[in-house]
Amino acid sequence: MPEIRKQNAFSKAMSRNNNRWLLTYAKIMSxxxxxxxxxxxxxLSALLRNRFSLMNALEIIYNGISEEGKKPNDPMAIAVxxxxxxxxxGHPFSDCLKGWAPIRERLMLSVGDVAxxxxxxxxxxxxxxxxxxMIRPIINAVAxxxxxxxxxxxxxxxxGVYMVPPMLGAAPNIVWTGTAKTLIDLSDWIQNHWKxxxxxxxxxxxxxxxxxxxWTGRIRVKFDRFPPWSLYKIFxxxxxxxxxxxLVKGGVPVSIALxxxxxxxxxxLKERIDGALSFIKNGDNLGQALDKADYEFPDKQIISDLxxxxxxxxxxxxxxxxANECLEDSxxxxxxxxxxxxxxxxxxxxxxxxxxxFGTFDMQDQITSAMGKTR
Numbered sequence: 001m002p003e004i005r006k007q008n009a010f011s012k013a014m015s016r017n018n019n020r021w022l023l024t025y026a027k028i029m030s031x032x033x034x035x036x037x038x039x040x041x042x043x044l045s046a047l048l049r050n051r052f053s054l055m056n057a058l059e060i061i062y063n064g065i066s067e068e069g070k071k072p073n074d075p076m077a078i079a080v081x082x083x084x085x086x087x088x089x090g091h092p093f094s095d096c097l098k099g100w101a102p103i104r105e106r107l108m109l110s111v112g113d114v115a116x117x118x119x120x121x122x123x124x125x126x127x128x129x130x131x132x133x134m135i136r137p138i139i140n141a142v143a144x145x146x147x148x149x150x151x152x153x154x155x156x157x158x159x160g161v162y163m164v165p166p167m168l169g170a171a172p173n174i175v176w177t178g179t180a181k182t183l184i185d186l187s188d189w190i191q192n193h194w195k196x197x198x199x200x201x202x203x204x205x206x207x208x209x210x211x212x213x214x215w216t217g218r219i220r221v222k223f224d225r226f227p228p229w230s231l232y233k234i235f236x237x238x239x240x241x242x243x244x245x246x247l248v249k250g251g252v253p254v255s256i257a258l259x260x261x262x263x264x265x266x267x268x269l270k271e272r273i274d275g276a277l278s279f280i281k282n283g284d285n286l287g288q289a290l291d292k293a294d295y296e297f298p299d300k301q302i303i304s305d306l307x308x309x310x311x312x313x314x315x316x317x318x319x320x321x322x323a324n325e326c327l328e329d330s331x332x333x334x335x336x337x338x339x340x341x342x343x344x345x346x347x348x349x350x351x352x353x354x355x356x357x358f359g360t361f362d363m364q365d366q367i368t369s370a371m372g373k374t375r
């Protein structure tokens with residue numbers, strides 16, 4: 001009888017939420033609500049640890065989110081009701097999340113369908129939280145320098161349009177030299193090409209953003225040593241290592257784990273996984289394969305460690321420890337590079353302002369000198 005009641009609970013929820021647009025909206029919100037999904041996973045893991053069945057756990061979570069059915073249209077309540085309904089129909093839990101969560105989350109939870117779902121959930125939470133910890137300093141590393149560089153363009157525009165022309169009008173026949181001449185040349189250029197001046201940085205940002213995950217080849221390996229590509233390499237490398245360690249700890253062989261992670265990867269990561277897989281198939285361990293692939297991925301130190309650890313009997317435990325240590329080191333490294341990028345951008349803005357001030361003083365000196373000669 002209790003099982004029939006649970007089935008009816010999810011069936012009633014599905015009948016109330018059969019609107020196609022409502023389901024589409026709920027799917028979008030579920031995919032975007034990373035924190036809410038992780039909160040559900042955390043509750044689910046806790047309930048499973050206390051010997052609740054998966055169906056019971058989902059019903060308890062659904063009742064909590066929907067406030068005992070009073071808010072059935074909450075996106076996450078709809079998501080959980082769909083998961084429960086799919087589970088009733090005999091689908092594995094990872095398949096129940098199809099369309100409601102990223103592919104990588106489903107991949108990591110598929111290990112739990114055949115082994116220990118509670119551990120798979122905890123590993124998934126660890127990987128997601130690790131990724132979030134790196135995203136914040138990366139945003140800071142990119143956003144503030146970009147803001148300062150746009151401020152530099154605005155300063156140059158203001159100088160070229162509002163400050164230099166009146167001074168030129170005061171002394172139209174002077175042959176300008178030195179810093180004053182460079183300031184005037186800039187004024188002429190920015191008045192004629194102001195649209196280009198304001199669009200260069202945004203277009204460059206869009207170009208980098210659009211290609212950073214698909215640009216491959218040996219030239220990319222060299223660019224990966226410099227920001228912003230180096231920040232992307234750190235983020236991708238540590239996220240990949242965390243996911244790999246979670247799968248290996250769940251009992252998945254390294255080669256199969258790499259193949260599984262490849263399915264959810266962009267061209268950049270696929271190239272690096274394919275390079276490692278080709279050598280693993282020839283009998284090399286993970287560290288040796290990454291070294292021979294010669295992409296310096298995730299980085300040289302991690303590769304050196306993996307060459308040693310891959311030979312140990314407790315490799316899955318050591319890999320898990322290494323991934324967590326690398327996460328801590330990477331967050332610190334990203335923060336350090338963010339500070340460096342911020343400092344460089346600040347120095348650029350200061351240099352532009354100083355150059356404009358010196359150029360203005362030089363123009364005034366040349367105007368004063370010219371007026372003195374005419375007397």
